[in-house]
Amino acid sequence: MIIRLLLFLLYLGASEGSEEEFRLLNDLRQGYDVVERPIANHSQPLTVRLRLILQQLVDVDEKNQVLTLVMWSQYTWNDYKMRWAPEEYGNITTLQIPTGSLWKPDIILFNSANEHFDSSFPVNFVVSHTGEVLHAPPGIIQLSCSLSMTWFPYDEQLCYLKYGSWTYTGSKLDLQIEDSGLTERHKMDLKYYVPNGEFDLLATPAQRISTDFHGDNYVELYFHMHLKRRTLYYGLNWIVPSVLISFTNILGFTMPPECGEKITLQITNLLSVTVFLGMVSEVTPPTSESIPVIAAFFSISMLILGLSIVATLVVINVHFRSPHTHRMTKWTKSIFIEWLPWMLLMSRPEYIFKKPKRNCADEESCSSEKSTKSAIRNKEERIPMAQEEEDDVINQNVKEIRMRPRLLINSDVRNAPFEESLQQIVELLQSLKA
Numbered sequence: 001m002i003i004r005l006l007l008f009l010l011y012l013g014a015s016e017g018s019e020e021e022f023r024l025l026n027d028l029r030q031g032y033d034v035v036e037r038p039i040a041n042h043s044q045p046l047t048v049r050l051r052l053i054l055q056q057l058v059d060v061d062e063k064n065q066v067l068t069l070v071m072w073s074q075y076t077w078n079d080y081k082m083r084w085a086p087e088e089y090g091n092i093t094t095l096q097i098p099t100g101s102l103w104k105p106d107i108i109l110f111n112s113a114n115e116h117f118d119s120s121f122p123v124n125f126v127v128s129h130t131g132e133v134l135h136a137p138p139g140i141i142q143l144s145c146s147l148s149m150t151w152f153p154y155d156e157q158l159c160y161l162k163y164g165s166w167t168y169t170g171s172k173l174d175l176q177i178e179d180s181g182l183t184e185r186h187k188m189d190l191k192y193y194v195p196n197g198e199f200d201l202l203a204t205p206a207q208r209i210s211t212d213f214h215g216d217n218y219v220e221l222y223f224h225m226h227l228k229r230r231t232l233y234y235g236l237n238w239i240v241p242s243v244l245i246s247f248t249n250i251l252g253f254t255m256p257p258e259c260g261e262k263i264t265l266q267i268t269n270l271l272s273v274t275v276f277l278g279m280v281s282e283v284t285p286p287t288s289e290s291i292p293v294i295a296a297f298f299s300i301s302m303l304i305l306g307l308s309i310v311a312t313l314v315v316i317n318v319h320f321r322s323p324h325t326h327r328m329t330k331w332t333k334s335i336f337i338e339w340l341p342w343m344l345l346m347s348r349p350e351y352i353f354k355k356p357k358r359n360c361a362d363e364e365s366c367s368s369e370k371s372t373k374s375a376i377r378n379k380e381e382r383i384p385m386a387q388e389e390e391d392d393v394i395n396q397n398v399k400e401i402r403m404r405p406r407l408l409i410n411s412d413v414r415n416a417p418f419e420e421s422l423q424q425i426v427e428l429l430q431s432l433k434a
C-alpha cells in the first residue's frame with residue numbers, strides 16, 4: 001500500500017514538469033504557421049547562419065567525378081514566435097521540436113550528386129527561450145566536383161560545396177557563414193574530422209557571393225576544399241616499379257643476342273607496362289580532356305618497348321647470319337662497315353675507322369671510280385690489318401671446305417665428267433661400306 005502511494009506521488013511529481021512543457025508547447029503552437037517566414041517585420045530579411053561540421057572524407061571517385069562526405073550542416077536563425085519567459089514555465093530554457101513542426105529554410109546543396117538530392121537525416125529542432133532555433137541535420141552527402149587527373153599521383157584537387165536557398169531571394173533570407181572560433185584557412189569546423197588516408201585536407205576557405213538578377217539578389221555560400229593526394233602509396237606501388245621497368249628495358253639492349261632471354265625479357269617488360277597502364281585507366285575517368293602524365297608515360301614506354309622488341313628481332317636476325325646462309329650486299333657493307341662505325345666513333349684494336357671519302361668532280365663517274373678509290377684508300381689505311389684479313393679469308397675457306405660434304409673434297413670426283421663421277425661415288429661408297 002505504502003509502495004503504491006509512493007509510486008503515485010512519484011507519478012504526480014513527474015507529470016508536473018511535463019505539464020509545464022505541455023502548457024508551453026500549447027502556448028507556442030497558438031497562432032503558429034509552419035509556412036510563415038518567422039520575422040516580425042516582413043520587409044526585412046531573416047538571417048540564417050550556416051556552419052559545416054566535416055566529419056569524414058569518405059571517398060573521392062575520380063571516375064565519376066563525385067566526392068562523398070559525412071558532415072552536419074548546422075543552421076541557426078531566430079524565430080520571433082518561439083520566445084518565452086522560463087520562469088513562467090518551470091524554468092524550461094530549451095525545447096526539442098520534431099521536424100515539420102517549425103518553419104525551416106529551404107537551403108540545399110546545389111551541386112549535390114546524390115540520388116535523393118538532399119540526403120540529410122530529419123532531426124529535431126532545438127529551440128531556446130530567446131527564439132534561437134538550431135537545426136543540424138547530419139548526412140552522407142555526395143557532390144559533383146571536377147577532378148583534374150593530369151598530374152595524377154601528385155595532384156591537388158579543388159572542390160566546393162555550394163549552398164543557397166532554392167526559392168528565397170536575398171531580400172527575404174540572408175544567408176551568412178557561421179565562423180565563430182574558426183580560422184581564415186578553415187571555415188569548416190574540423191573538430192570531429194577523421195583524417196583521410198589518401199587525401200590531405202589543406203584548406204577549407206568559404207565565400208559568400210551575392211548575385212544581382214532581375215532586380216533581386218541571390219545569396220550563395222561556397223565552401224571550398226583544397227585536397228592534396230598523399231603520394232607514398234602511389235610512389236611505392238606505381239612509380240618505383242615503372243622506373244625499374246624502364247631501366248631494365250634500357251639494360252636489355254646490353255644483353256648479347258646469343259643469350260636467348262633477350263626477347264623474353266622485353267616481352268615481360270611489355271606485359272608489366274600494360275598492367276600498369278590498365279591500373280591507371282581504372283582510376284582515371286574515360287575522357288580525352290586531360291590525359292594523366294603517368295598514362296602518357298606508360299603509353300610511350302609501351303611504344304618504346306614494342307619498338308625495342310622489333311629492334312631485337314632485327315639484331316638477332318642479322319647476328320645469326322653467316323657466310324654459308326647469306327651474302328652481304330654492297331650497300332650493307334658500305335653502310336655497316338664503313339659509314340656507321342665512323343659515325344658512331346667506333347674503334348677496334350689497331351684500327352681507326354675514317355670517314356669514307358667521296359671526292360670526285362661529277363656525280364656520274366663517281367659511283368664506280370669512287371668505290372674503287374675508296375677501296376684502295378681503305379686498303380692503304382688498313383695496312384696494319386692486312387695479315388689478319390688474309391688469315392680471316394683462309395680461315396673462312398677452311399671452314400667452308402669443312403662444311404661441304406666430304407665426297408666433294410675429292411678432286412678426282414669434282415673434276416670428272418658426270419657418269420664417271422657417279423661411278424666413282426658408287427665405288428667409294430662401296431669401299432666405305434666394306
Ligand SMILES: *[C@@H]1O[C@H](CO)[C@@H](O)[C@H](O)[C@H]1NC(C)=O
Nearest residue numbers: 039040041042043044045171
Ligand atoms: C520594417 O522595416 C523597414 C525597413 O527596415 C522599416 O522602414 C519599417 O519602419 C519597419 N516597420 C516596422 C513596423 O518596424
Ligand SMILES: *[C@@H]1O[C@H](CO)[C@@H](O)[C@H](O)[C@H]1NC(C)=O
Nearest residue numbers: 020086087088089090091092
Ligand atoms: C526557477 O529558478 C529560480 C531561480 O533560480 C528559482 O528560484 C525557482 O525556484 C525555480 N523554479 C522551479 C520551478 O524550479
